[in-house]
Amino acid sequence: MVADVFFYALKSVLYPLQPLYDRLEKRLRPLCVRALKRVFVMCDKDGDGALCDPELNGFQLTCFGMALDEGELQNVKQIVASKMPAGVTSSGITLEGFLFLHVLFIERGSDNLLLSDDVLDRVAFNLPIDQVWELSEAGRDFLRHQFALYDEDGDGLLSWQQLDAIAHRLDAFLLKWDFEVLT
Numbered sequence: 001m002v003a004d005v006f007f008y009a010l011k012s013v014l015y016p017l018q019p020l021y022d023r024l025e026k027r028l029r030p031l032c033v034r035a036l037k038r039v040f041v042m043c044d045k046d047g048d049g050a051l052c053d054p055e056l057n058g059f060q061l062t063c064f065g066m067a068l069d070e071g072e073l074q075n076v077k078q079i080v081a082s083k084m085p086a087g088v089t090s091s092g093i094t095l096e097g098f099l100f101l102h103v104l105f106i107e108r109g110s111d112n113l114l115l116s117d118d119v120l121d122r123v124a125f126n127l128p129i130d131q132v133w134e135l136s137e138a139g140r141d142f143l144r145h146q147f148a149l150y151d152e153d154g155d156g157l158l159s160w161q162q163l164d165a166i167a168h169r170l171d172a173f174l175l176k177w178d179f180e181v182l183t
Contacts, residue, residue, distance in 0.1 A: 021106045028103060040098050042142065047149045050091035051098065076101070
């Protein structure tokens with residue numbers, strides 16, 4: 001059993017769950033929920049508030065490198081529905097169901113969150129004064145898609161109601177408007 005003790009000791013140091021999950025309360029921590037909401041919004045391509053099978057498989061493929069077959073997708077939805085009925089609708093897995101799945105993964109010890117070195121190497125937090133942050137093409141495409149979803153009348157402008165709706169949906173991006181800069 002000594003090998004097991006060392007394995008779990010190393011795992012707890014290398015992959016701490018404390019920042020993500022409160023074991024006493026058995027719930028995700030607020031910043032983890034916020035990050036998972038961002039992921040959910042990005043995966044919910046049609047913006048209907050649920051991950052349909054192709055969207056859920058897109059998440060699965062991006063994160064784990066393999067898609068689920070139809071039977072596995074149905075099994076995931078059945079597990080969520082049995083423990084959290086509001087977690088699944090006819091459209092797919094809701095945000096509540098998505099968060100529940102992550103709690104389930106953590107409780108079963110299946111959540112290994114890793115950032116590869118090539119991802120970390122691309123992130124520079126302290127930029128020199130002559131450099132600026134810039135969105136990738138994928139980031140710009142995502143924002144264009146979100147804009148198009150909320151520009152219901154197709155006039156290329158968002159009304160205050162549309163702007164409130166998109167800001168609510170994209171609160172993960174902490175949209176702040178500085179009207180002094182715009183004028």
